[in-house]
Amino acid sequence: MGIRDIDRRILALAFARMADAMGNSFLIIVLPLYIASGVVSGGTFGLAPALITGIILSMFGFFNSAIQPFAGNLSDRSGRRKIFVIAGLLLLTVANFTYTVVGSYAAVLLIRVAQGVGVALTVPATVALVNELSADADRGSAMGIFNTFRMVGFGLGPVVAGGVVAGGPYEFLGASITGFESAFYVATVSSLVGAVLVHVLVSDPEPEELGEEAGEDLSIAILDREREGKLLDPVFTLGVASVFMAVGIALLEPLATHINATLGQNATWFGIEFAAFVLAQVLFQAPIGAWSDEYGRKPFILAGLLLLVPTTLAQGFVTTPAGMVVARFLQGVAGAAVFAPAMALAGDIAKGRSSGTTLSVLTMAFGLGVAIGPLSAGYLAGFSLPFGTSYAAPFVFGAVLALLGFLLVYSQVDETVHRGRSGERSEAEPAAAD
Template sequence: MGYLDIDRRILALAFARMVDSLGNSFLIVVLPLYITSGVVSGGTFGLAPALITGIILSAFGFFNSAIQPFAGNLSDRTGKRRIFVIAGLLVLTVSNFVYTLVGGYGAVLLVRVAQGIGVALTVPATIALVNELASDTARGESMGVFNTFRMLGFGLGPVVAGGVVAGGVVAGGPYLGGAVTGFEAAFYVATISALLGAVCVYLLVEDPEVDDEADAGEEFSLAVFNHVRDDKLLDPVFTLGVASLFMAVGIALLEPLEHHINTTLGQSATMFGIEFSAFVLAQVVLQAPIGTWSDEYGRKPFIIAGLLLLVPTTLVQGFVTTPLAMIVARFLQGVAGAAVFAPAMALAGDIAKGRSSGTTLSVITMAFGLGTAVGPLSAGYLAGISLPFGTSYAAPFAFGAVLALLGCLLVYTQVDETVNTDGSSERADAEPAAAD
């Protein structure tokens, strides 16, 4: 099956997420610099700059992950995914713009919370749409192609953002004759990108027809234990969610340490953006083919291999001493992430029943969002702990490596394969229970 055979609505959703992600990823580079630049004022409650930065960045993930399962379940019950996607993108549009109007730590925190709410409305409904529009034998491919577009935008953003901010970091920057600073220009790009994503979904995407209203989701509840297989303790979707959380923590450790990393490696914000994007480049190159291979060879082998590779590629980031070494480490970490993400989403999609896609898949997206919150917060805290080896900020990356190994062990012991050797997305073993 070629990529051009994928449902056009999946491609439209992928494009919309690409332009939206480009704008959102600006903030990965911009917000840490913005918070520590002196432009943001007000009390920090006696907290260190790295920790207050971590708290603000983490607020997005905490609210995002807390709301996602309920938004996903509500989209199941109403059968109206599209409106949730558009509403979330419009919330992001407004919140991205409001950054240009606020200048206190408290206000920046509130805007970050609003961003988390916007993403919580958008992500579960979008992934559920992709899952429902994909054919059973090409679910991994569809998830891979969708995430390739999303990560393409996410990867371009930090590289461009570093240059935008560097060109106008001084108050009264060079844009529009000095009327717009580099920070404001970055926030405007994020605003326009979210709005463009909303317009794309409005014009090009429709909800799939649903014949069986009885399959609509019930109230959200998270199944932790496996009640079907006696040889498995944990529910497979819950297990995949825990592994996704651990993976996201390791990926997000880099964000609040930008200042420390730039100082240690003697580099600029632009180089940090390149290092961040090296992870995304690997995702862009490998998501689609790995997703396709998982349709044929199975989901579980790729997930386990990816989590294993996450261990050394996360740990080494606390030891490198040159920008080139950090770029290589981030690229290989991206290879590991690519091996986990699309197959994990496809495996959970295989388990989802009827119109429960939003509820079931929100367990994975919720966990990933929670990981993006825990990662920066734990990095800000652990960066103050000195290890007898590595850089001054090696402790967070050692923590991330341990989590990746634990996630690998959980998937290996608690998750069954869902793809038969003939490539059909049916239970290769007895079917485990999905998230209720």
């Protein structure tokens, strides 16, 4: 399925997610610089400034992950996705703007919490809509196209943000606007544009589009009591594997200083290395999603997790900037092979209105891994190994997690797409996730 064939509502959601992701990724660059610039002051709750900065940056991921299952469940019970998406984007709009009028650590911490809540409201309802608006035979392609747009926004944000901050102050209607304020305004407008796009172009699916209704029990299962020989629920298993994958992906950023010193590179090279992962995601998400519709979900998920092992490990052992770029690009290919097929497989399992609850397991898991990754990298970087670079330990840890994820998916997840003797694609009847 190409972009021209996709439901226009899915395309609108993809554009909205791209705008929102660009605004949010602005803060990856801007927020640490903003806190370190001296603009933020006041009490630090008795903690060192560096520690409170780390807590502020991590708070988004933890609140985002913790609230997503509840938000997904509520959207299932209400049967209304659109209102959750718009509410989350509007909350992000207000939060992004509020950075420009506060100056204390406590206020910045509260804004970061609000951003986490906003994304938690938006993401499960958005992916549930994509799942419900896509046909069974095209679900992987729809997920791939949707996430491609998200990664385009995510990749553009940090690139543009650095230029916006460095180019300030700006004169606008006779007023002077700092680079930081300008960046927050861009993030504000981005989330507002996303909300407007969803309001104008997206509608909730009609009851007949949903198929069977969700059951009364919309809880998240951990153990599998229905499939013989299986211990863990397949969606929960995919969630665990997603945590492991996200941890490995997020190890690089907090080690920037060590990596630059070891590889003898500057910040520009580090930016290229960071972007290499995003570029691979943009190039491979859509085609791999489409291939998973044709050839099955599980082979791509397994191949991606297996490829994550050497590509994550290599980042702790390469000795040149070019080597790091290659490792990050291949890690991006591995991530693309996991993400869209895993979302599509979970979507195959989610029937009727249970999409929000079921898919929130994966979105929550990825957000949790992104929050855990930098913390584990900072902690493990202090452990020296008898081989490799001084910061190799975090990447060894990430590679081990990817291998565990591979083993879990291999043993606990069943394929949902099969071909009959005629060679025609058919949907399996997977065990219900709830």
